[in-house]
Amino acid sequence: MRLDKLIEQELLTSRKEMKQYFARKQVRIDGQVEMNASRNVDSLLHHIQVGSDCLYTDHVYLLMNKPAGVVTALKDEKHTTVTQLVASVDQRETLYPVGRLDRDTEGLLLLTDNGQLGYELLLPEKKVEKTYEVWVNGKLSEADRLAFQAGIMFHGGEICKPAKLAILDASDKMSHCLLSIQEGKFHQVKKMFLSRNVKVTRLRRIRMGPLSLDSQLLRGGYRQLSYPELMKLKPYFK
Template sequence: EGAPISGFSHQYVMLNKPAGVVTALTDATCKTVLDLINDRDKTEGLYPVGRLDRDTEGLLLLTDNGQLGYQLLIPEKKVTKVYEVTTKEPLETTDIAAFAAGIVFIGGEMCKPAQLEIVDAHRARLSLSEGKFHQVKKMFLSVGKKVIHLKRIAMGPLELDESLPLGSYRFLTQQELQLLKPYFTYKEG
């Protein structure tokens, strides 16, 4: 009707990933995170930013904005990811110091220092800025603790909407996009 249309040239989706779903575009044997998105909401090029293990739950950002995804994942940006962790064995205050010093895996691979906050005997909150293969589980195993539940609750400034049921998704709000603004390499919207 002659009025300019404003909106986003890209899609930004928050998914509360359930356990048992793989973070992949396609998989012949398992349900993928893209299978959880309705066809009407999928755009060409929509992909998950980073990975969550098959049995890990929580926040996963999907977008078709490759530059944003790249900016959130490059090590130089040091984007912090926060996890809620439940362990089989009780946590100890010595674990806090071990994580702060940087865990060394068998074989000599060293993790960057991470912040561990013990919530109770078997639950903790872990903040880290890298993403090695099965890193969180391996870090806890290195201090003698087996992870029995893992959930990502934040990635950089983006926090999981706790009202979003497992397996559900929604588009990011304007406010959430503003929080991500420092990671955009061009103006969006």
């Protein structure tokens, strides 16, 4: 949560009064004077003190195993949305999915009501790596791995950033691989493989930055992030 908003909310201050706390150097994060009023904080990760008061946040961070057929959206007239899979006890008015997965794509999805964190994770300059488990309807080869490494070019001349392709199994009719990318163009993974003359038949995201898909989560299931997982996201709290 933005530090200035937290102070106004918890201490019931006016905007002017909130600014005075900073001017008097009465705001401390983890014992250090903090002058950045827009800093993103969470009391699970930070000790937040304003004068003699300790402040606390109440954000939610959900790790979901998104199933195929569900859309990454807040509302949809035709399909079930990922937020509809969340039980009422875990719902927040501002809960939203960080990034998107296509309707037929499965796997790791982070949902949170901490908008600043989601924004930081999606910034291109942060180069947050995403890894997908991919099945395609043809044989992949070393030439494909090198093409991904060099940067796939789409029809029209658009070039993707270099990507890491690890081929796990390959036959004439099917290949199974892992693909790691640092960007998120529209239908990017599918289009990358189409450029190599194979079609994605199944796609599952298994990693996003420091977070990994929980193998114990059933499709459509979710759980709160553990403290160690949340700690791994601390560098993205800016």
